């Protein structure tokens with residue numbers, strides 16, 4: 206195969222046989238240790254990737270500082286990345302049209318899952334929220350193409366950028382503030398599964414709401430009943446979905462600002478016959494211990510902690526943390542109760558997670574029947590050749 210003229214104008218990066226076989230298996234990352242030559246390639250460049258013999262493997266985005274040195278964007282030769290970005294945005298939107306329902310808040314672009322590594326875009330009704338995670342996506346012409354394509358296709362009231370300062374530091378990018386990129390509206394009301402949430406695009410954790418749990422809210426609400434406890438509730442996603450089915454709901458988080466918004470959301474959605482949700486600001490580990498000691502009992506418990514395993518090395522400690530939480534919850538569930546338990550750490554596989562749960566159940570002298578083993582909402586697509594795109598586990602189990 207001869208490289209096309211377009212490809213030959215790009216800087217070339219040669220990868221090791223291990224890097225080449227990774228790309229051939231459908232993965233899109235090559236680590237720095239598998240790069241053989243990078244002569245004078247500028248940070249964030251579009252590069253032509255070849256194997257050791259010079260055989261073209263595709264076109265990638267290069268980072269001069271990340272351990273993930275290149276992220277493939279195409280198996281073909283590409284000369285105009287902004288043009289490719291526009292096509293990929295169109296494809297991402299077409300996919301959402303097929304899989305997204307009952308909401309005006311969902312992820313429009315999920316990085317590797319949409320063949321746009323380093324780019325995340327969420328839609329919150331009429332506001333779009335952009336996160337840029339790599340040198341290549343931060344380039345001016347790329348940003349311009351992104352904004353103009355999103356505007357032409359979706360006509361949002363505004364577009365905000367959410368900046369994670371740590372990511373910019375890791376990518377050796379100059380510091381930048383979160384803020385509006387276009388328009389001036391930054392708060393809106395989103396609807397998911399018939400429930401409304403206030404959303405401020407410039408405050409809150411991550412991009413502000415946990416869109417990845419959206420389908421798990423409605424799936425678990427179908428089994429929720431009796432007295433419910435929502436642990437790590439943030440702005441009340443699970444608790445609000447349970448209000449129509451449960452007789453009492455207590456929801457716990459350590460973040461006061463999150464609970465204040467949760468309370469506003471609850472007032473906003475509450476129907477006459479629904480219980481008032483009790484919001485508790487506490488450390489969930491301490492609270493579970495205290496509630497267990499006080500012999501509190503529940504029919505439905507949700508556990509949705511932050512990621513315990515940020516790296517592979519944290520795996521054992523993380524599994525111990527998950528086990529402690531799940532053990533306490535299991536002890537507090539009445540027979541016939543529902544446990545909804547989640548992990549958003551990629552490093553914990555569904556198998557690890559189920560094994561941990563089985564062991565917690567054994568120690569708690571309870572048995573668990575798996576009702577549903579779920580993952581992230583479909584607008585966060587899992588690309589099977591890139592296992593890292595599958596990160597969320599949500600188990601719904603029946604406890605006796």
Ligand code: SAH
Nearest residue numbers: 415437438439442458459460488489509511
């Ligand atoms: N269930 C939520 C998302 C939870 S994210 C939803 O569906 O929207 C994890 C939450 O855990 C965050 O809101 C964070 O404030 C909270 N958190 C982190 N550590 C905590 C701790 N030790 N005790 C209680 N809450 C904690």
